[in-house]
Amino acid sequence: MGMLKEFKEFAAKGNVIDLAVGVIIGAAFGKIVTSLVNDVIMPPIGKLAGGLSFSEMFYDLSGQGFPTLAAAKEAGAATINYGIFIQAVIDFLIVAFVIFLFVKQMNKLKKPAPPPDTRDCPFCLTKIPQKATRCSACTAEVEPVAK
Numbered sequence: 001m002g003m004l005k006e007f008k009e010f011a012a013k014g015n016v017i018d019l020a021v022g023v024i025i026g027a028a029f030g031k032i033v034t035s036l037v038n039d040v041i042m043p044p045i046g047k048l049a050g051g052l053s054f055s056e057m058f059y060d061l062s063g064q065g066f067p068t069l070a071a072a073k074e075a076g077a078a079t080i081n082y083g084i085f086i087q088a089v090i091d092f093l094i095v096a097f098v099i100f101l102f103v104k105q106m107n108k109l110k111k112p113a114p115p116p117d118t119r120d121c122p123f124c125l126t127k128i129p130q131k132a133t134r135c136s137a138c139t140a141e142v143e144p145v146a147k
Contacts, residue, residue, distance in 0.1 A: 030095065037091050054090075057083025119145060 010016060038055075046053050058069045059080040066072035072079045118127040126137035130145045 030091075033091055033095050033098070037087060037094060041090070041094075042087065054083040054087045057081075057086070 042054060056069055058072065059082065060066055060072055061078040061080065062072075062075075064072075064075070064077060066075065066077060066079075069079065069081065069083075115130075117130060119130055120126070121128050121135040121138060121140065121142060123140040123142075124135060124138040126135060128135050128137075128142065132142060133144050134141055
């Protein structure tokens with residue numbers, strides 16, 4: 001019974017819920033990027049490359065010379081689908097770049113941490129207010145911090 005209680009406490013923590021939301025949004029974002037690559041970016045690249053489709057690029061290990069990847073798969077031939085791999089790498093690079101841009105913008109929106117209200121006395125290392133001219137613990141005279 002104790003393990004169930006521990007699991008409930010773990011699952012109710014904010015970090016777990018944030019992680020779950022992040023995974024769900026990430027999966028949806030992955031679909032959007034895949035569509036962007038497959039439907040928007042790759043067609044013009046294929047057109048520029050003379051009608052070449054990355055998804056149709058493969059190496060036939062059986063040596064039978066199938067005209068398309070679909071025909072090779074239908075025949076059950078072993079293939080190395082390097083075109084699909086190239087497309088996955090392009091997907092990854094786009095996702096990584098978009099995440100980089102997103103994190104960069106989020107870092108710009110963060111407010112800088114306010115300056116500390118206290119500082120250490122240079123003589124006894126007691127915390128004293130920034131504007132103090134004398135330490136309340138050792139009574140030493142200290143220079144106030146100019147703002």
